[in-house]
């Protein structure tokens with residue numbers, strides 16, 4: 001049985017339909033990356049998977065007893081608030097110190113337990129968020145732009161860590177990323193989203209798909225031109241769903 005099945009999912013905020021008839025299946029142990037322009041519904045899809053956003057149509061089926069670890073896009077902690085990494089990690093998890101140590105180890109930052117959250121670098125902060133998501137040994141890890149604010153080396157190191165986590169724990173990874181060129185080697189499958197699933201497949205297949213190229217340009221095989229959105233087709237989700245889904 002898949003870990004997560006998304007079936008015919010549509011999400012609307014007021015009159016704005018942001019996802020229409022989206023199907024997605026995540027199998028145990030696979031790494032799936034969602035790419036798509038800003039506002040294409042990526043975060044809404046992840047939020048629907050964790051049950052935080054209710055669909056207007058379709059459904060999300062989770063494998064019974066599924067444990068999910070979630071790394072949000074942004075987490076603001078007041079810099080004047082004194083809180084150690086250990087305290088932060090145990091705020092929402094009733095776990096032993098050893099579990100915190102193990103999770104930090106899995107996230108590649110074994111020595112941060114006693115540090116103040118406000119004193120961490122951007123890369124260390126993201127690793128702590130990753131550790132917090134790993135603490136309950138999830139079956140699937142959801143990452144929403146987890147490398148935002150990191151430089152390219154920091155991002156690459158983070159994704160390498162993700163591959164290590166998958167190798168060592170066997171957990172599936174579903175992540176959103178703008179950086180397909182960085183995550184490419186790590187992903188088993190890429191889903192290109194723009195209100196609907198434009199195309200999906202192996203990273204190489206998606207990078208050369210016309211739908212992907214229409215969204216992200218063709219420079220360097222489409223993989224490095226992620227911030228140039230040549231969005232040349234029109235979406236009219238409200239009026240004619242069938243046509244919009246094509």
Ligand SMILES: Nc1ncnc2c1ncn2[C@@H]1O[C@H](COP(=O)(O)OP(=O)(O)OP(=O)(O)O)[C@@H](O)[C@H]1O
Pocket residue numbers: 013018036037038039040041042043044045
């Ligand atoms: N709670 C909400 N209420 C109303 N509109 C929302 C809400 N959340 C998201 N939206 C709108 O839905 C659309 C899709 O947003 P979403 O955050 O899912 O996209 P995204 O692909 O993750 O974008 P980004 O790459 O910029 O993070 C956007 O137009 C956004 O403004």
